[in-house]
Amino acid sequence: MNIIKDSTPTADGFRMPAEYEPHAGCIMIFPERPDSWQYGGYAARKAFVQVAEAIAASEKLTVCASARQYDNARALLSSRIRVVEMSSDDAWARDYCPTFVRNGKGEVRGIDWGFNAWGGLYDGLYFPWDNDNRMARKICDLMDKDVYDKRDFILEGGSIHVDGEGTCMTTESCLLSKGRNPQMSREQIESVLMQYLGVSRVLWLPCGIYHDETNGHVDNICAFVRPGEVALAWTEDEEDAQYEMSRACLEYLNSARDAKGRRITVHKLPLPKPVTVTKEECEGLDACWDEPTRTAGERLAASYVNFYISNGNIVMPKFGDPADDKARDILQGLFPHRKVVQIYARDILIGGGNIHCITQQVPR
Amino acid sequence: MNIIKDSTPTADGFRMPAEYEPHAGCIMIFPERPDSWQYGGYAARKAFVQVAEAIAASEKLTVCASARQYDNARALLSSRIRVVEMSSDDAWARDYCPTFVRNGKGEVRGIDWGFNAWGGLYDGLYFPWDNDNRMARKICDLMDKDVYDKRDFILEGGSIHVDGEGTCMTTESCLLSKGRNPQMSREQIESVLMQYLGVSRVLWLPCGIYHDETNGHVDNICAFVRPGEVALAWTEDEEDAQYEMSRACLEYLNSARDAKGRRITVHKLPLPKPVTVTKEECEGLDACWDEPTRTAGERLAASYVNFYISNGNIVMPKFGDPADDKARDILQGLFPHRKVVQIYARDILIGGGNIHCITQQVPR
Numbered sequence: 001m002n003i004i005k006d007s008t009p010t011a012d013g014f015r016m017p018a019e020y021e022p023h024a025g026c027i028m029i030f031p032e033r034p035d036s037w038q039y040g041g042y043a044a045r046k047a048f049v050q051v052a053e054a055i056a057a058s059e060k061l062t063v064c065a066s067a068r069q070y071d072n073a074r075a076l077l078s079s080r081i082r083v084v085e086m087s088s089d090d091a092w093a094r095d096y097c098p099t100f101v102r103n104g105k106g107e108v109r110g111i112d113w114g115f116n117a118w119g120g121l122y123d124g125l126y127f128p129w130d131n132d133n134r135m136a137r138k139i140c141d142l143m144d145k146d147v148y149d150k151r152d153f154i155l156e157g158g159s160i161h162v163d164g165e166g167t168c169m170t171t172e173s174c175l176l177s178k179g180r181n182p183q184m185s186r187e188q189i190e191s192v193l194m195q196y197l198g199v200s201r202v203l204w205l206p207c208g209i210y211h212d213e214t215n216g217h218v219d220n221i222c223a224f225v226r227p228g229e230v231a232l233a234w235t236e237d238e239e240d241a242q243y244e245m246s247r248a249c250l251e252y253l254n255s256a257r258d259a260k261g262r263r264i265t266v267h268k269l270p271l272p273k274p275v276t277v278t279k280e281e282c283e284g285l286d287a288c289w290d291e292p293t294r295t296a297g298e299r300l301a302a303s304y305v306n307f308y309i310s311n312g313n314i315v316m317p318k319f320g321d322p323a324d325d326k327a328r329d330i331l332q333g334l335f336p337h338r339k340v341v342q343i344y345a346r347d348i349l350i351g352g353g354n355i356h357c358i359t360q361q362v363p364r
Numbered sequence: 365m366n367i368i369k370d371s372t373p374t375a376d377g378f379r380m381p382a383e384y385e386p387h388a389g390c391i392m393i394f395p396e397r398p399d400s401w402q403y404g405g406y407a408a409r410k411a412f413v414q415v416a417e418a419i420a421a422s423e424k425l426t427v428c429a430s431a432r433q434y435d436n437a438r439a440l441l442s443s444r445i446r447v448v449e450m451s452s453d454d455a456w457a458r459d460y461c462p463t464f465v466r467n468g469k470g471e472v473r474g475i476d477w478g479f480n481a482w483g484g485l486y487d488g489l490y491f492p493w494d495n496d497n498r499m500a501r502k503i504c505d506l507m508d509k510d511v512y513d514k515r516d517f518i519l520e521g522g523s524i525h526v527d528g529e530g531t532c533m534t535t536e537s538c539l540l541s542k543g544r545n546p547q548m549s550r551e552q553i554e555s556v557l558m559q560y561l562g563v564s565r566v567l568w569l570p571c572g573i574y575h576d577e578t579n580g581h582v583d584n585i586c587a588f589v590r591p592g593e594v595a596l597a598w599t600e601d602e603e604d605a606q607y608e609m610s611r612a613c614l615e616y617l618n619s620a621r622d623a624k625g626r627r628i629t630v631h632k633l634p635l636p637k638p639v640t641v642t643k644e645e646c647e648g649l650d651a652c653w654d655e656p657t658r659t660a661g662e663r664l665a666a667s668y669v670n671f672y673i674s675n676g677n678i679v680m681p682k683f684g685d686p687a688d689d690k691a692r693d694i695l696q697g698l699f700p701h702r703k704v705v706q707i708y709a710r711d712i713l714i715g716g717g718n719i720h721c722i723t724q725q726v727p728r
Contacts, residue, residue: 002443067431067451067495070502079366084506085450087431131431138434141447142506 002146003137004109008195009148014101014109015198018164018224019309020335022364024108025060026310027139028052029358030073030083031091032066035126035293036351038284043347048091049076051308051315051348051355054341056081058312062142064088064135084142089117089132092353094219095156097360098136098147101198108363110140110147111196113155118214119179120154125213125352126288143362153192154180158217158357160193165227166259168199173207173216180215201259205249209233210242212301219356220303222249225267225334228258233303234268242271269330272321275302281350294350306354307331309361314338317345317354366510367501368473372559373512378465378473379562382528382588383673384699386728388472389424390674391503392416393722394437394447395455396430399490399657400715402648407711412455413440415672415679415712415719418705420445422676426506428452428499448506453481453496456717458583459520461724462500462511465562472727474504474511475560477519482578483543484518489577489716490652507726517556518544522581522721524557529591530623532563537571537580544579565623569613573597574606576665583720584667586613589631589698592622597667598632606635633694636685639666645714658714670718671695673725678702681709681718 009015030048031037037044055061056078064086065073074083088096095118098110115133117124133151140147161169174180175189184192190202208216221233232249235242253264279296287293304327307316314335318324324342332340348354373379394412395401401408419425420442428450429437438447452460459482462474479497481488497515504511525533538544539553548556554566572580585597596613599606617628643660651657668691671680678699682688688706696704712718 001446071498074501074505082365082505082508084448085502087449134435137438138449141438144446 001137001141001144003149004146005149009101009109009111010195010198013103016099016101016162017363018162018227019361020224020226021164023059023311024362024364025062026055026362027093027097027360028055028061028063029088029091029093030063030065030069031351032069033090034286035288036090036285038281038347038350044351045076047343047345047347048358050343051358052077052081054313054315054343055308055310055359058310086135086138087131088135089126089129091351092132092158092357093360094158094357096132096135097139097157099157099160099197100145100361100363101196102363106364108145110136110145112136112140112147112149112151114151114153115156116154116179118156119177122179123177123215124179148196150192150196156214156217157360158214158219158353160197161218161222161224162197162199163224163227163258166200167203168193168197168201169203169205169218169222169224169230171205171208171216171218171221174214174218177215199259203253203256203258205252207245207248209301209303210245211299213352217357220301220306220354221246223305223307227260228262229265229267229334231267231269231305231331231334233271233305235271240274267330267334269304269327270323271304272302272319272323275300275319275346275349277350300349302349303354304331306356308355308359309335309338312338314340315355316340316342317348318342319346319349320344365501365505365508367513368510369513373465373473373475374559374562377467380463380465380526381727382526382591383725384588384590385528387423387675388726388728389426390419390726391457391461391724392419392425392427393452393455393457394427394429394433395715396433397454398650399652400454400649402645402711402714408715409440411707411709411711412722414707415722416441416445418677418679418707419672419674419723422674450499450502451495452499453490453493455715456496456522456721457724458522458721460496460499461503461521463521463524463561464509464725464727465560466727470728472509474500474509476500476504476511476513476515478515478517479520480518480543482520483541486543487541487579488543512560514556514560520578520581521724522578522583522717524561525582525586525588526561526563527588527591527622530562530564531567532557532561532565533567533569533582533586533588533594535569535572535580535582535585538578538582541579563623567617567620567622569616571609571612573665573667574604574609575663577716581721584665584670584718585610587669587671591624592626593629593631593698595631595633595669595695595698597635597669599635604638631694631698633668633691634687635668636666636683636687639664639683639710639713641714664713666713667718668695670720672719672723673699673702676702678704679719680704680706681712682706683710683713684708
């Protein structure tokens, strides 16, 4: 593995493929952190295993497990899934496994962004985060891919989506947050995205999902389903705090043009009814330093947009909500060549994210 | 990775290739155990890095490092070497990384032997050894190779050599030791070797190198250099305890036939003068439980036979002994198509083994 410090992917002819382009495989991390996952992670691991098997049905999956959890991961995951030992601070592969870029010859390289647990000492979610921050490089080493060193720029994979044709979509609430790159202007941040992702236009949604503790990652509110078309998390309930947020995103998208000059077609994906954490669930979470990580009644950032596109499937959450079926049918209509697999994801949601957050694709 | 429990390599058409057959690569483990490696392993790591670079010059090398040592390994090893995170109890890749077997189609599988730290609770060298014992399977998983489960049979890779043409060579002192498989007869042990290594004849040298704490691994006293020919560690000093041991091996080999019915040609490789550990070196070793792992003046099992055959090189130890050059010239003569690289290995020897012990080849 060579560490590239003196060039950028775009300058070298590399670009980040869209998630719906062909994958060589996918990476996940086995969950165990007891202040993120209730009752020591047993329920979360069951849900992760279901996600893993749904992904492994159509692409090679590597699951990273700590030394402590390795034997357990190996026992719970089927033989087609590769399990490797790797330390992390939690299980958010999307946010700290490498963003992969590819060139015209099919060469793949990784990007090692800086990671500071969604806001560092300003408003980050845990401390320390050094093992997470090591993972991108370790994964590239494991996979024999050269890696661009961009640790001086804080970015989580969940805060960006690309259409594969020159457009990146992100949110102002996250990328302009005070806990990430406060010394940089919007223009400077946009320039980094253009230099590293091979894009020429950045779409800036104003915000993400209400009470999303990532400062509003785009991958929980809006995703490209093909070039020029997005799925947007939507509610018709004008009393809900989410209403104005989704509406603001819709208005932005309606006025936007992508890198090819196209208008954006927006497909509304309904949100489930507000999901709140129970007292019993909170009692199953260890404290982080001196503080509880959740309080009873706290709203969780549930959204069907947090799906993963594998080579053969759409792996999406369900919440036991009446909108589960409608959301599934909409996504099935948007991805006619992939089968939608829906997984009960409350036990992932309690950790603070969902299926897209716990996966990272490796382009073919 | 599939775990194969109901068949054996020989029955499935697999055999262990000789070390001089082509390799896909090699595996090493980064040393850190402070009761094995003096002064926290700094000198040992320098020597391991030299061995690693010599091997990586002609084949793909993967170095396994603990989470604690990963960054250091990555910093000390060149970019052509892959570093992966993996827990172990020490750094003896030969003895607990998988023995690989190959079939006629070029498929490669691993064997996961049981490992009990060279004698378990009877006369093993440390406790516990569970992380070592996990490694064979983890390596197969990492490399996407199916693995034969033979954990019910205790065997270290350093206790066997094969000629690639149906012959395995081992030592009675090790394989018939009380700390390994005492419930099995010599015939039963021979039968396991035949079922797992694809061999039809087992050569039983009586013993290994004097004071070798592995109960006399064959890889420290005798190695195949090609089918029908071996290099045997030898001393002309009749006063030395090693003299009768090497002579007994020579006599055995002179009377033996290999699987093809050939007599064995024996090339004598001189031993260095007895090497003993110094008081200062002992002071640099932590205690293991309540006991020192070395005592001043203790003889170390130094031998030039403990070399590694890479695709392009012979990587062999030197000790600052007058016999260094002679041993090198003999090996160079025996391997005319490979370049002999000699590495000062006292800091490996203090740990209890040498270059062959810290490597494991992966056949192409």
